[in-house]
Amino acid sequence: MKARNFRYVRPASLQEAYRMLAEAGGEAVPIAGGQSLLAGLNMRLSSPKVLVDIGNLAELTGQSYADGMVRLGALTRHRDLLSSAIVRAHLPLLAEAAPHIGHIAIRNRGTIGGSLAYADPAAELPACAVALGATLVLGSAKGERQVKAEDFFKGLFETDLRAGELIVEVKFPEVPTGTSTGFAELSRRHGDFALVGVAALAILRAGDIESARIVYFGCVDRARVAVSVSAALSGVAVPLEDASPYAAAIRNDVKPDDTPGLRADTKLHMATVLTRRVLNSMVE
Ligand SMILES: Cc1cc2nc3c(=O)[nH]c(=O)nc-3n(C[C@H](O)[C@H](O)[C@H](O)COP(=O)(O)OP(=O)(O)OC[C@H]3O[C@@H](n4cnc5c(N)ncnc54)[C@H](O)[C@@H]3O)c2cc1C
Structure with missing residues (x-):
């Protein structure tokens, strides 16, 4: 099967992405790595009118560590979890889980933001985020809010995300010494x-x-x-x-x-x- 027709837009900034999502009033969805969304569109499980491609937004990239907190941009790819020195040093659980996510081609495209937003109950990263006590930073045209991973997942493929909202980054407290x-x-x-x-x-x-x-x-x-x-x-x-x-x-x-x-x-x-x-x- 093929997806129903949709309009494809590519914002140049995070603020423009928020604006595009808000203007579409619930008819638009973000696309990051496309590894889950495109399969769903082709099977016609959903038929959004607009796809907002957030895959090139610099504001959603990067990994950093400061003051006992690791921050992973929403566009952190599954493969980055394997190669990032910050992840290996401070969040070995993510580095251990990443090789189990699909295959190399999927890990090259799939993102942590996409995996958490999709909330597949069989996915590795939502479980790791809850185990590690992560906090999700969610943004929209209305501003930002933070939600703990354990409060974010509401049910089968259901999350606390509101229409027009994006996962911007995921904050992980460093695993303390003496904790395995x-x-x-x-x-x-x-x-x-x-x-x-x-x-x-x-x-x-x-x-x-x-x-x-x-x-x-x-x-x-x-x-x-x-x-x-x-x-x-x-x-x-x-x-x-x-x-x-x-x-x-x-x-x-x-x-x-x-x-x-x-x-x-x-x-x-x-x-x-x-x-x-x-x-x-x-x-x-
Ligand atoms: C053959 C195959 C095998 C796979 N095996 C596994 C596996 O073993 N384990 C596993 O965990 N996953 C697996 N996946 C899924 C893969 O990990 C996806 O990459 C991931 O679930 C979604 O990430 P994405 O960036 O591709 O998101 P997309 O497909 O682009 O988007 C997925 C959903 O998240 C939303 N979204 C994306 N980014 C954001 C954001 N920043 N803020 C808000 N909403 C957002 C989209 O609107 C969409 O609803 C597999 C996929 C395939 C095709």
Whole structure:
């Protein structure tokens, strides 16, 4: 199939992009890397009248670190997460997750802003953003506001973004010394979306988990902290021999259901195994 006709506009500045989006009154959508949007347009899942190409806006690019905060411009490509010295030094979770996002061609074009705005519950970056306690800076013709990642994802492909609003940048607090992060996912083939994945952050003291922040993806409706598992793991010694004692807490958070080709019990088993693997990877 082909997309319905649309008008394509290319603003020269962020302010011009805001103006174009506001003038279209909900009939326009931004396009960044196009790796999710174009497939949806071709399948006619949506039919916007105007595409506002934000892919060349300098205001949305760049990575910086200052005062314990990493700032990633919305146009930070997935491949940049692998090559950025700032990301590798301060946010190793993102560098660990990035190779799992699609294939090289997709990572060359896809952006962090696009991934967060699209809010696919099987995507890696929304889960990492929640695990890391990120804050999204959202801008529009009306000004800027900031929303915590854990409040941004509202449901399946649903976010707190309002019409005419853009993700401008994502702010990540530096992972403090003594805090570890871990990541694992299972997919049918490398590059496929995850069936089940885990992004985690934990403070470890003398071989025990002092506190944990576990976020599942692929098997949930949206990126959110798995509060039951995170609480149940407090005070637990790692490495774990077996995570099955936490399966009830995982079930409570994930609430797995049967989907074609994958039973709920299988998802729960995979989530339990991955939880153990991720926690143990933090002490290896
Ligand atoms: C074959 C294939 C495999 C893939 N596998 C994976 C995978 O394993 N894991 C994964 O996470 N993703 C995967 N993706 C998706 C890919 O990561 C996309 O790049 C990403 O989801 C969207 O980023 P984008 O910049 O391409 O956004 P676009 O496609 O340009 O836009 C996506 C949505 O976000 C909106 N948007 C874009 N930028 C902004 C912004 N700054 N502010 C507000 N709204 C914005 C657009 O209007 C649109 O609604 C895959 C894609 C393909 C085609």
